[in-house]
Amino acid sequence: MTGPNRVVARGRPSPVLTLCRQCIQFIHAGTPRCPHCLGDPNVASERYREGGFAAVEAMRRIDDLRARRSIDEADART
Amino acid sequence: MNENLPSRRVLLRDEIDCVPVYVVWEITLACNLKCLHCGSRAGHRRAGELSTAECVDVVRQLAELGTREISIIGGEAFARKDWLDIVRAIRERGIQCSMQTGGYKLTADMLRAAHEAGLNGIGVSIDGLEPLHDRLRGVRGSYAEAMRVLEDCRRIGLDASVNTQITASSIDDLSDLMRVIIDAGAKYWQIQLTVAMGNAVDNDALLIQPFELATLMPLLADLHAEGRSHGLELIPGNNIGYFGPYEALWRGPDRGHYPGCPAGQNVIGLEADGTVKGCPSLATQRYGAGSVRDAPIAQLWAEHPALRFNRERGVEDLWGFCRSCYYAEVCRGGCTWTADSLFGRRGNNPYCHYRVLELAKRGLRERVVKSEEAPPLSFATGRFALIEEPLDARAAQ
Numbered sequence: 001m002t003g004p005n006r007v008v009a010r011g012r013p014s015p016v017l018t019l020c021r022q023c024i025q026f027i028h029a030g031t032p033r034c035p036h037c038l039g040d041p042n043v044a045s046e047r048y049r050e051g052g053f054a055a056v057e058a059m060r061r062i063d064d065l066r067a068r069r070s071i072d073e074a075d076a077r078t
Numbered sequence: 079m080n081e082n083l084p085s086r087r088v089l090l091r092d093e094i095d096c097v098p099v100y101v102v103w104e105i106t107l108a109c110n111l112k113c114l115h116c117g118s119r120a121g122h123r124r125a126g127e128l129s130t131a132e133c134v135d136v137v138r139q140l141a142e143l144g145t146r147e148i149s150i151i152g153g154e155a156f157a158r159k160d161w162l163d164i165v166r167a168i169r170e171r172g173i174q175c176s177m178q179t180g181g182y183k184l185t186a187d188m189l190r191a192a193h194e195a196g197l198n199g200i201g202v203s204i205d206g207l208e209p210l211h212d213r214l215r216g217v218r219g220s221y222a223e224a225m226r227v228l229e230d231c232r233r234i235g236l237d238a239s240v241n242t243q244i245t246a247s248s249i250d251d252l253s254d255l256m257r258v259i260i261d262a263g264a265k266y267w268q269i270q271l272t273v274a275m276g277n278a279v280d281n282d283a284l285l286i287q288p289f290e291l292a293t294l295m296p297l298l299a300d301l302h303a304e305g306r307s308h309g310l311e312l313i314p315g316n317n318i319g320y321f322g323p324y325e326a327l328w329r330g331p332d333r334g335h336y337p338g339c340p341a342g343q344n345v346i347g348l349e350a351d352g353t354v355k356g357c358p359s360l361a362t363q364r365y366g367a368g369s370v371r372d373a374p375i376a377q378l379w380a381e382h383p384a385l386r387f388n389r390e391r392g393v394e395d396l397w398g399f400c401r402s403c404y405y406a407e408v409c410r411g412g413c414t415w416t417a418d419s420l421f422g423r424r425g426n427n428p429y430c431h432y433r434v435l436e437l438a439k440r441g442l443r444e445r446v447v448k449s450e451e452a453p454p455l456s457f458a459t460g461r462f463a464l465i466e467e468p469l470d471a472r473a474a475q
Binding site for chain 2: 008009010011012013014015016017019023024025026028035053060064067068070071074
């Protein structure tokens with residue numbers, strides 16, 4: 001796979017949203033009350049549990065943390 | 079790079095470093111179809127299309143910038159005699175290569191040669207069942223040819239997907255069309271709304287109205303679920319969205335939510351004469367950043383304002399409903415092409431399911447009405463007025 005020889009431009013990454021575990025819609029992280037269903041977004045609903053959303057959310061979070069760590073390490077080297 | 083990831087997938091590092099991960103390259107404007115919705119008004123080749131040697135050098139430059147997938151389009155890409163040389167040049171640089179095609183007169187021998195040249199897959203445009211497809215594509219027999227190409231790909235072992243533009247006439251065909259696509263063996267079905275550009279401005283009755291997303295999106299959600307149970311993945315294009323009740327169904331949570339338009343941040347569009355844009359579909363007049371003949375792509379990519387507009391991710395460009403939307407900072411008005419083509423200005427996109435539902439809560443809906451024709455040029459836009467009206471205003475249509 002070809003990689004970039006050099007970085008020629010910089011951009012800001014997209015802010016990351018989280019899922020409301022009640023209505024399975026995306027919300028801003030840390031929102032205490034879902035603006036869509038008005039429920040507590042941290043309390044898992046039956047749909048959330050049965051849909052396997054906890055597992056895929058956890059995997060995504062791990063991917064994100066690993067990516068951010070590798071970026072921090074690369075930036076520290078430069 | 080994680081080799082297990084799809085080449086087109088944009089990673090956090092790519093966003094920060096503005097790596098042009100995915101390039102859509104119109105290698106010629108010559109075309110053998112006469113599509114009523116064609117944004118580029120394809121037909122005849124452009125004056126001054128790049129030579130083979132220039133194309134090979136473009137590939138080199140893109141490889142140096144970190145491009146991982148190039149999709150060759152037209153017009154009809156295979157209308158160029160050297161299209162397989164370009165495919166080989168792309169593959170020799172380790173870049174994935176796909177081709178989007180109408181499939182008309184794309185023979186089995188040509189497909190076999192493309193497969194041998196390293197083409198990784200093709201996307202065949204099918205916009206409805208036979209009568210509708212042939213009418214939209216302007217050539218009788220084009221549907222049969224597209225279906226024959228899918229069958230040829232299956233026999234040859236070349237990955238084939240289907241692209242469908244959703245027009246006002248095609249909504250009724252979608253369920254039956256999906257069954258045809260499943261039977262044809264395609265694994266991916268990319269859906270995109272027809273956008274008000276070029277021929278689609280001339281034929282504006284083809285455009286669905288924004289309020290029709292209220293019925294279209296639940297249908298797509300049903301088709302997504304049904305398709306998946308038959309091994310077909312429905313993929314929402316960049317102008318299908320945004321953040322409504324089905325976002326987690328087709329974009330996340332494992333693949334993440336809609337990240338905002340990637341034009342000019344992780345996508346490059348190239349016209350056949352070497353014009354560089356942030357997305358192949360954007361209006362050349364406002365988004366053309368110059369030619370590969372005049373400056374290295376890396377220089378245009380780094381410096382030209384026509385390519386930089388998405389990189390700082392502010393909400394300053396947003397207006398109308400999008401400006402104060404809950405998702406403004408993430409979504410930034412969705413597809414730049416869709417909004418800019420309607421209004422001559424990006425940042426306010428009425429083709430949004432979340433917006434349609436929010437307006438419906440207030441008893442409102444939106445529709446667009448043409449106020450100015452598009453000039454007879456490639457990637458030309460007209461003007462549309464945005465009408466907000468009571469939800470029950472059907473009599474006023």
